[in-house]
Every structure is written in structure tokens, then in C-alpha cells.
Amino acid sequence: MNKISFIIPGRNNRKYLEWAYKAIRLNLETQHEICFADDASTDGTWACCQKIMKDDPNFKAIRNEGPNRLGHTILYDRLINDVATSEIVMIYHCDMYACPGIDDEIFKHIKPKTIVSLTRIEPPLHPAGPEKIVLDCGTEPETFNEKKLIHALLGEGNIIEKDKQPTEGIFAPWAIYKKDFQDIGGHDPLFAPQSREDSDIFNRFELAGFKFVQTWEGFVYHMTCRGSRFNPTLTQVGTASNEWLIQNKKSERNFIRKWGSMVQHDSLMKPIIPYKYKISLHIKSLTHSQLLNEIEPWFDKIYIDVSEYAKSDPSLVVSMFDLVKKYVELEQPNTKFDLSSKIFVRVSEVEPIEGDIILELNMKNINQETFSIITKLSEIITDSGEIGEFEIYSAKLIIKSMKTYENELITLGK
Numbered sequence: 001m002n003k004i005s006f007i008i009p010g011r012n013n014r015k016y017l018e019w020a021y022k023a024i025r026l027n028l029e030t031q032h033e034i035c036f037a038d039d040a041s042t043d044g045t046w047a048c049c050q051k052i053m054k055d056d057p058n059f060k061a062i063r064n065e066g067p068n069r070l071g072h073t074i075l076y077d078r079l080i081n082d083v084a085t086s087e088i089v090m091i092y093h094c095d096m097y098a099c100p101g102i103d104d105e106i107f108k109h110i111k112p113k114t115i116v117s118l119t120r121i122e123p124p125l126h127p128a129g130p131e132k133i134v135l136d137c138g139t140e141p142e143t144f145n146e147k148k149l150i151h152a153l154l155g156e157g158n159i160i161e162k163d164k165q166p167t168e169g170i171f172a173p174w175a176i177y178k179k180d181f182q183d184i185g186g187h188d189p190l191f192a193p194q195s196r197e198d199s200d201i202f203n204r205f206e207l208a209g210f211k212f213v214q215t216w217e218g219f220v221y222h223m224t225c226r227g228s229r230f231n232p233t234l235t236q237v238g239t240a241s242n243e244w245l246i247q248n249k250k251s252e253r254n255f256i257r258k259w260g261s262m263v264q265h266d267s268l269m270k271p272i273i274p275y276k277y278k279i280s281l282h283i284k285s286l287t288h289s290q291l292l293n294e295i296e297p298w299f300d301k302i303y304i305d306v307s308e309y310a311k312s313d314p315s316l317v318v319s320m321f322d323l324v325k326k327y328v329e330l331e332q333p334n335t336k337f338d339l340s341s342k343i344f345v346r347v348s349e350v351e352p353i354e355g356d357i358i359l360e361l362n363m364k365n366i367n368q369e370t371f372s373i374i375t376k377l378s379e380i381i382t383d384s385g386e387i388g389e390f391e392i393y394s395a396k397l398i399i400k401s402m403k404t405y406e407n408e409l410i411t412l413g414k
Helices: 015-029 045-055 072-082 100-109 146-153 178-184 198-208 242-259 287-297 316-332 368-375 377-384
Strands: 002-009 033-039 060-063 088-091 096-098 116-120 172-176 211-223 279-284 301-305 341-348 357-361 388-392 397-400
Touching: 002 015, 002 072, 002 301, 015 033, 015 096, 033 045, 033 072, 060 072, 060 242, 072 172, 072 178, 088 178, 088 198, 096 377, 100 116, 100 397, 172 178, 172 388, 178 198, 178 377, 198 242, 242 316, 279 287, 279 368, 287 301, 287 377, 368 377, 377 397
Parallel strands: 002 033, 002 088, 033 060, 116 211, 279 301, 279 357, 301 341
Antiparallel strands: 088 172, 096 211, 116 172, 357 397, 388 397
16 A cells, blocks of 8 residues: 655644644545654644544654754654654645645655655745745635635646646655665754755755656645744744744855855756865965854865964964964854864965865955855866866966765765
8 A cells, every 4th residue: 555654843833733734634545644743842732743643543743852942854854764654755844735636646756766846836925936836825724725726726727737747846845765765864964953954965866866856736735934934933924033044044054064055956946066176275364253254164174374474473373373263162063064173274384285176365355256256166166177276366276186075975974
């Protein structure tokens, strides 16, 4: 018997859980398993889970007692590894309404090393895109207009394009064989509790040769972001919570540290992955920690050169060591990368500068063009296509090796 395990973490999402649960049981076959993780909720979510479990043997739930949340980066994997019993698992959200027939669409397309995404129908809370359908059927369970949605699905509303062929995007909700998910190592805890963990694993799937299928015959209505960005206990719909903004920035910086670039994808959400090179920055002095904060994630190693001041101005050398020490102390709690082995103060010209590729900068010449170079280094190096030394505006690029390292990031632990 074909069965899917729906993988759903949630924090203070009781009313959305009840809404999503009802839709799955109403519109899909009853054999499917719903695996829920309560992330230290305080709104009665766990009591709701216990009640459902008494009546539904295919609803399974675990709880993080808190007080701190673990986030869906961790809880997705715990549910898949420790709770789900199906061969097929689906990353799913509390704020999603399962439209009829989505299980059939998954079974139609799912294969080993294939990921099947359903098409989202969403209210106009975010910019429109070719990978989704914008239709306002409500932004809360209390205002959800099921009749309007079904009217659109039946084609009478001229919203759903009939016989549209699958595309290659990937986003939640997405289904995969449990073994394939586990073989790649699951989500990277670097991005816990949330943000960018999905883009990271999508990159790894792409590099590992997985096939992406977005079906345009299977749909969910998605209220969007109720578990994180628009969590109702923290903010209101359409306004990102401060918690989300802080964590999103933290995860964005870690994504750059890992991949050497920002998240990239095509218009239909298929990942685009620039080559990952090992790049060092050789910079003549620094004047403030904010500059270090802005440039640090983009490089594998940073050498702050104060050799010309080592004898003439020892106090400057001391202040540079202090600047680096304070920066590492402040930023290290935000990342698993060892910053103390990444940032160096270079006091002698004979000290080696390691790196396949070295960008040389003078503090005096840093401007907006310089930052543009830094954020596009991978593309610049790829376009150069050769070993050598190059002048780029006020910077010097020294390419010793064109070796790339993105494939070493596919499986966690490498």
C-alpha cells in the first residue's frame, strides 16, 4: 500500500495544525502518516496533538519541551529519522491545505533520486512568480474560502492552466524517498533553527544529480510563513518578526561562508550553484570592525596586513589584534565555522598567505565597486578561466589554482 509520511514541525501553530490536519484527512487517503513535532509551544498545541493521537493511529507527534525552540531545521530530520515509517516523506507546513489528489500526483512522479514539489496557491502577500499561483482564498483558517479554491481547481475560475507540463523547481511541499534524504545527510544544523536550510539542501540535491519535478496537477493552498516569518505569537501577517529578521541574517551569512555566494535559482526555483573556490583576502590594515563584519563571510581566510607599521607604530598592531579578538568573540556564537583559524593579523612580510586564490585590497581604495567585486568573485574567477594575476579596479586578483570545492559540500560530514 502506497503511503506518505507528512513531516510537519510547528511552534504555537495549533489552529494551523488543526486546519492542515483536517484537509489531509478530508481530501486524501487515510493511510497516510502525519508526523508532527511540537517545538516548545505554549498555545495548547501539545494537548491538541495528544487528543488527535488517541483517535488517529496514523498521527504521530513528538515534543521539544523547551524552553528554547529547536526549529524546523532540526525537527524535520528528527521526524524523518525517528518517527516516519513510510518510504516516502514529504516536507510540509502547518499553514498548508492539501487539495484533493496530491498523493496520486506524488506517486505518479516519485522515483529514486527524484524530488516532487506540489504547486502552491498563495494569497498576495509576496511578489508573484511563475512557480506559483496567486489567488486570495484567505490568510487565516477563520477566513479561508474553500469554495473559491475548489472553484479555481475545477477550472471554472480560469486560474489553473490545464495540461501544463511539469517544471523543475523545488520548494515546500516536496516529497522524497526517505533513504535518499538520509543518504545525503539531511538538513545542515549550521542553519538551525531556520532560514536557508532549504536552499542549502536544494543545492546539495542538485549537485548530487537529483531530478526535480514540480507537478502542475497537484496543489496546496499556502497561507505562508505562519511557522516563522509571520508567526502569530510574534507579529502580524505581512510583517516579518524581529526574531525572523535576526535569524535570517545569521543564516544568510552562514550560507555565504559555506557556498561563497548568495542563494541563486532560476525563475522557476531550480538551484543555480556558482563554483566554490578557496579564496583568501589580503588587506592592508583595517579602520573599524564593521568593515570586517561585512567582508568576513565572503572569504575562507583573511590576512590583515600591518607589517609596514610593525616597527613604526606598535600600538596600531596591538589595536588590530584587539579588533580581531573582539570580532571573533562577538560573531563566533553565530556560526559553526572556526573564526579564530580564519582571520589573521600579519605583522611580517615573510609570513605566508595561504589560498588557491588571493584578493589583494588596500583599505584606502575600498568603495562600492570593491564590495561588488567581493560578492561576484566566483563569477569573476570563472569568467577569467586561467591562472595568473589580474587588476580589477583598485584590487589585484591572484589565481594560483582553479580547483573548485562545491562537490565536497554535498554530503554532511565531509
